[in-house]
Amino acid sequence: MDSVRELRGSGPFRPPEICVLEFDGDLTDWLVAQGRAVQLSGWPCFHTKMYVVDCEGVPVGIVDRTIGGPYAVLVAEQLQAAGARLIVGLTSAGRVSSELPLPCLVVATSAIRDEGTSFHYLPPGESVDAPAQIAGHFAEALRATRWPVRTGCVWTTDAPYRETEGAILFWRSRGVLAVEMQAASLFAFGAARQAAVAVVARVSNAIDHTGEQFDTGTEEDGWQALLAIARAGAAYLDAGAALPGRELHD
Numbered sequence: 001m002d003s004v005r006e007l008r009g010s011g012p013f014r015p016p017e018i019c020v021l022e023f024d025g026d027l028t029d030w031l032v033a034q035g036r037a038v039q040l041s042g043w044p045c046f047h048t049k050m051y052v053v054d055c056e057g058v059p060v061g062i063v064d065r066t067i068g069g070p071y072a073v074l075v076a077e078q079l080q081a082a083g084a085r086l087i088v089g090l091t092s093a094g095r096v097s098s099e100l101p102l103p104c105l106v107v108a109t110s111a112i113r114d115e116g117t118s119f120h121y122l123p124p125g126e127s128v129d130a131p132a133q134i135a136g137h138f139a140e141a142l143r144a145t146r147w148p149v150r151t152g153c154v155w156t157t158d159a160p161y162r163e164t165e166g167a168i169l170f171w172r173s174r175g176v177l178a179v180e181m182q183a184a185s186l187f188a189f190g191a192a193r194q195a196a197v198a199v200v201a202r203v204s205n206a207i208d209h210t211g212e213q214f215d216t217g218t219e220e221d222g223w224q225a226l227l228a229i230a231r232a233g234a235a236y237l238d239a240g241a242a243l244p245g246r247e248l249h250d
Contacts (some may be wrong), residue, residue: 013042018060019084023091027222030066045078065066069117069185073134089199093180095206104148108199111183116160118188128187141232152177156184
């Protein structure tokens with residue numbers, strides 16, 4: 001981080017305490033166009049930009065288009081080193097459970113480790129838990145929006161074109177709600193580095209869905225979700241909750 005600052009000629013940098021990794025970037029683009037998101041200079045991470053948004057008095061940092069576990073964790077490492085206290089992955093997801101409405105939000109409480117990044121942080125295991133107290137804060141706050149909200153396990157894969165029907169049926173039988181690309185990586189990073197992390201997935205598509213695919217709601221829906229994330233994050237930090245422990249499932 002010091003080397004990046006030196007190369008860029010920037011001084012000390014501290015991000016907002018709550019930072020969001022926005023997988024798609026569409027919400028960030030809209031916030032910038034609305035004048036609600038302002039780029040922060042001095043962010044010491046190559047190939048990315050950080051924006052700050054005032055969410056009802058709570059400053060929230062956003063780094064957009066953090067696609068996939070390796071990239072999300074690369075940015076998360078930089079955020080923690082810079083001083084962020086809570087890192088939230090706002091990701092896109094596909095439906096696994098046939099009971100999920102589309103679109104909806106899933107607050108991940110655990111993640112199947114069907115990717116590579118988590119194994120560089122923790123010993124092998126089938127899944128890794130999110131900090132339960134963080135997930136509860138987010139689920140409660142998000143239910144105050146128009147979004148249907150569910151909590152539970154997600155399946156993390158870094159091979160999206162291998163989300164075959166057979167694999168989806170298998171994980172459905174194991175109680176998995178949705179499939180996405182970063183939760184297991186972020187949770188493993190959080191456990192290994194004692195970093196507070198959470199993942200909220202916008203579930204927008206399914207192989208068994210005959211209606212509109214990739215419906216993530218309106219921009220205003222995304223804004224309301226971000227406001228809820230800010231409220232929940234601030235409440236969590238104000239409560240002085242302990243950092244997550246290391247929880248693995250074999």
